[in-house]
Amino acid sequence: xxxxxxxxxxxxxxxxxxxxxxxxxxxxxxxxxxxxxxxxxxxxxxxxxxxxxxxxxxxxxxxxxxxxxxxxxxxxxxxxxxxxxxxxxxxxxxxxxxxxxxxxxxxxxxxxxxxxxxxxxxxxxxxxxxxxxxxxxxxxxxxxxxxxxxxxxxxxxxxxxxxxxxxxxxxxxxxxxxxxxxxxxxxxxxxxxxxxxxxxxxxxxxxxxxxxxxxxxxxxxxxxxxxxxxxxxxxxxxxxxxxxxxxxxxxxxxxxxxxxxxxxxxxxxxxxxxxxxxxxxxxxx
Amino acid sequence: xxxxxxxxxxxxxxxxxxxxxxxxxxxxxxxxxxxxxxxxxxxxxxxxxxxxxxxxxxxxxxxxxxxxxxxxxxxxxxxxxxxxxxxxxxxxxxxxxxxxxxxxxxxxxxxxxxxxxxxxxxxxxxxxxxxxxxxxxxxxxxxxxxxxxxxxxxxxxxxxxxxxxxxxxxxxxxxxxxxxxxxxxxxxxxxxxxxxxxxxxxxxxxxxxxxxxxxxxxxxxxxxxxxxxxxxxxxxxxxxxxxxxxxxxxxxxxxxxxxxxxxxxxxxxxxxxxxxxxxxxxxxxxxxxxxxxxxxxxxxxxxxxxxxxxxxxxxxxxxxxxxxxxxxxxxxxxxxxxxxx
Numbered sequence: 001x002x003x004x005x006x007x008x009x010x011x012x013x014x015x016x017x018x019x020x021x022x023x024x025x026x027x028x029x030x031x032x033x034x035x036x037x038x039x040x041x042x043x044x045x046x047x048x049x050x051x052x053x054x055x056x057x058x059x060x061x062x063x064x065x066x067x068x069x070x071x072x073x074x075x076x077x078x079x080x081x082x083x084x085x086x087x088x089x090x091x092x093x094x095x096x097x098x099x100x101x102x103x104x105x106x107x108x109x110x111x112x113x114x115x116x117x118x119x120x121x122x123x124x125x126x127x128x129x130x131x132x133x134x135x136x137x138x139x140x141x142x143x144x145x146x147x148x149x150x151x152x153x154x155x156x157x158x159x160x161x162x163x164x165x166x167x168x169x170x171x172x173x174x175x176x177x178x179x180x181x182x183x184x185x186x187x188x189x190x191x192x193x194x195x196x197x198x199x200x201x202x203x204x205x206x207x208x209x210x211x212x213x214x215x216x217x218x219x220x221x222x223x224x225x226x227x228x229x230x231x232x233x234x235x236x237x238x239x240x241x242x243x244x245x246x247x248x249x250x251x252x253x254x255x256x257x258x259x260x261x262x263x264x265x266x267x268x269x270x271x272x273x274x275x276x277x278x279x280x281x282x283x284x285x
Numbered sequence: 286x287x288x289x290x291x292x293x294x295x296x297x298x299x300x301x302x303x304x305x306x307x308x309x310x311x312x313x314x315x316x317x318x319x320x321x322x323x324x325x326x327x328x329x330x331x332x333x334x335x336x337x338x339x340x341x342x343x344x345x346x347x348x349x350x351x352x353x354x355x356x357x358x359x360x361x362x363x364x365x366x367x368x369x370x371x372x373x374x375x376x377x378x379x380x381x382x383x384x385x386x387x388x389x390x391x392x393x394x395x396x397x398x399x400x401x402x403x404x405x406x407x408x409x410x411x412x413x414x415x416x417x418x419x420x421x422x423x424x425x426x427x428x429x430x431x432x433x434x435x436x437x438x439x440x441x442x443x444x445x446x447x448x449x450x451x452x453x454x455x456x457x458x459x460x461x462x463x464x465x466x467x468x469x470x471x472x473x474x475x476x477x478x479x480x481x482x483x484x485x486x487x488x489x490x491x492x493x494x495x496x497x498x499x500x501x502x503x504x505x506x507x508x509x510x511x512x513x514x515x516x517x518x519x520x521x522x523x524x525x526x527x528x529x530x531x532x533x534x535x536x537x538x539x540x541x542x543x544x545x546x547x548x549x550x551x552x553x554x555x556x557x558x559x560x561x562x563x564x565x566x567x568x569x570x571x572x573x574x575x576x577x578x579x580x581x582x583x584x585x586x587x588x589x590x591x592x593x594x595x596x597x598x599x600x601x602x603x604x605x606x607x608x609x610x611x612x613x614x615x616x617x618x619x620x621x622x623x624x625x626x
Binding site (some may be wrong): 021079088119120122123124126127128129130131132134136138139184203212215221223224225238239242243245246248253254256257258260264265267268269283 | 302303306307310311314315321379396427428431432434435436437439440443444446447452458561562564565568569572573584585587588592595600602603605606610
């Protein structure tokens, strides 16, 4: 059997026009991605090894200084971009992989299944996100995948709720009924008629929540619940540098925290801009 | 029955399954731990008696050392919680978890309240100015809201510590009060207790200690309020009564009062929604400023792998948030009849 009819609304990547603020945010995120990709070319030292004197202030040889064990802070910052971006990417993919199909099925099937799933998701959603992630991470133990899972659980309900809501309204559309009339089965309807139309909402949820994901990762690693010790990680370095703050070793905490903020603010600006674009479009149509 | 009563009863009934789901979630999260939690706590070389003792404390085995099946463990856990028994700490004299929580709770409440106050004053003032002036000022407040939302609390706290405590040396770097100045315990809130007992030296000390943490927490949450205040003031400014008032020549400073009165409901709705964020924020703020509240205690216990206390604290947070949400919902229904459904 062949379906020649394709929904008109299909857009795999929604076209979004960013405001100036959005472009500024994109620049901040691009900087972090640049550091992560070209890390080996940008750093003179191994970020996990002691390469200089202990607690050296920023100087020509060590641009951002060294920490207590003599690791080069610049190298740790650059490689730290990799850690946080990998965790953010991984956890987002996991929450999408769970939240989106469940949302589709729940919204499409309705009935008891929908009620139970919605109730569980609402309960998780009501839980203070950081505390849930901390409990998960404490239970699972350190590691990149475990951290990503702990964060992902928190954001599954966000994807679920939005996708479910969208599915509820799409399934009443005429073209879905038409598809059913020509004999498409449920799986086909879900995959080729409904799913393409929730993609734009997934983009919006992603851009709005990703800054939160960054801050949650930073918080988990600040609590020592993210990746194990020698791996460069901004939140961990911030925590490690804190005891030396009193003695005036300012560079240990200033730079890792600044990077967390640049990445989070960058994503927030993009999110603001994308949300504004979709809102404006909704008003127009 | 009035519609308000119906709403309150329906909302009360809804909170039971929510709390049940939350505590079940915590139970299963703590049980998905890979490997043996007891070995994780004491290490491989621990004596068998110590391992058995911990298994009993965690509710994994019964008195004679036979393993308890998971469904029964779950049932026991719920039954204990229902009786208000959060279990006992695995370390430090095995004190009841609830006692530990209650010891740290007032500090967290004091910090959360102070932070909340700072955020409302900062946020509502900036938001009103932005909405009132419009144009560039409005955009500036918009950017402020976006940035504060993305601030990482420990970093902001450390920068404030660096500036005010390390370089300028005008405020203490952390803690809740200077040692020896603790006021007599009445409510557990140092600021309030020192006023009630007339201990001014305690009051000044507590105030000096709370400035930086509450500023950190308040700054981060203020963005949400400045956003709501800005958008609602902008919306109200466009309404007919404002135009009419201006046409009649009512002075601007009196107009502000009328506009703020109308912006009150959306701002208050936001306040209720931010309480969960306030709790999460308090945890990070406490750890940064060694503030002896629930966040600092949670952080310490994670490091010591004191799983019963960690589990108890998390459950306690979940219950508190559910109850706060319940109270907020009922308050709204009371204030604004349109909310009842």
